[in-house]
Amino acid sequence: MKKMFVLAFAAIIMACSTNPITGKRPLILISNSQLFPMSFSQYSEVIANEKLSTNQAQTNQLRTVGNRIRGAVERYLAEQNQSDFLNGYEWEFNLIEKDALNAFCMPGGKVAFYTGILPVCKNDDGIAVVMGHEITHAVAEHSAQRVSQAMIAQGLQLAGNVAIGDARYRNVFNQIYPLGASMGIMAYGRQAELEADKVGLHLMAMAGYDPREAPKFWERMDAEAQRRGQQAPPEFLSTHPNPGRRIAQLQAEVPKVMPIYYQATGQSPR
Numbered sequence: 001m002k003k004m005f006v007l008a009f010a011a012i013i014m015a016c017s018t019n020p021i022t023g024k025r026p027l028i029l030i031s032n033s034q035l036f037p038m039s040f041s042q043y044s045e046v047i048a049n050e051k052l053s054t055n056q057a058q059t060n061q062l063r064t065v066g067n068r069i070r071g072a073v074e075r076y077l078a079e080q081n082q083s084d085f086l087n088g089y090e091w092e093f094n095l096i097e098k099d100a101l102n103a104f105c106m107p108g109g110k111v112a113f114y115t116g117i118l119p120v121c122k123n124d125d126g127i128a129v130v131m132g133h134e135i136t137h138a139v140a141e142h143s144a145q146r147v148s149q150a151m152i153a154q155g156l157q158l159a160g161n162v163a164i165g166d167a168r169y170r171n172v173f174n175q176i177y178p179l180g181a182s183m184g185i186m187a188y189g190r191q192a193e194l195e196a197d198k199v200g201l202h203l204m205a206m207a208g209y210d211p212r213e214a215p216k217f218w219e220r221m222d223a224e225a226q227r228r229g230q231q232a233p234p235e236f237l238s239t240h241p242n243p244g245r246r247i248a249q250l251q252a253e254v255p256k257v258m259p260i261y262y263q264a265t266g267q268s269p270r
Contacts, residue, residue, distance in 0.1 A: 105134035128209035132200030
């Protein structure tokens with residue numbers, strides 16, 4: 001048993017490599033060759049079962065913003081001699097006709113926006129806020145990290161059941177452990193969202209979109225969610241941080257990325 005845990009620990013250490021976008025060493029136990037086919041299949045299923053927008057102007061707007069932020073990611077990685085990081089990516093941008101306040105980017109670069117979020121985005125800069133956030137989820141490998149955490153959680157529960165010989169204590173463990181694991185995964189989700197906000201802000205600035213729009217977008221998003229009666233649970237019971245927290249973080253970050261925006265657009269500070 002001891003040897004097994006030593007080998008498992010060594011495997012986990014080897015699974016931690018530096019992400020060139022975040023500079024962090026996330027724990028990832030699933031390879032892109034395993035993750036991407038599942039991701040692409042799920043995306044194809046969504047596109048096949050949903051109605052794509054026939055508004056060509058909005059679709060083109062979405063794709064223009066998406067490709068500019070994609071270009072920012074590619075340029076940044078090229079400057080770091082890390083272009084290989086995007087091997088296997090198959091970028092795609094689609095607009096789905098649905099009144100939902102949502103958008104997503106699957107691992108491997110498959111992006112979809114719902115038309116319901118466009119009025120909240122309001123303009124190209126607002127779309128770039130959402131696009132940068134969602135693309136960050138993909139390139140920061142957040143999905144792979146969540147899958148890895150779930151694998152570890154299942155493994156620890158199995159190990160606990162093996163280690164606890166008394167059936168009474170084993171039953172208690174199996175009642176308590178899932179709650180603790182769920183709370184931990186939700187806490188990770190909140191940190192991933194804040195990271196996507198922060199890195200996405202940099203990406204949109206690099207692509208020439210005004211980062212000052214980010215706090216405004218989230219203020220509009222919060223107002224629209226409340227108008228629709230979408231009440232968020234307490235933060236500790238959610239995978240997302242509360243709107244005030246993410247807006248405060250963005251307001252603090254905007255001055256740091258404005259020089260990047262000015263450089264990208266050739267503008268002078270004003």
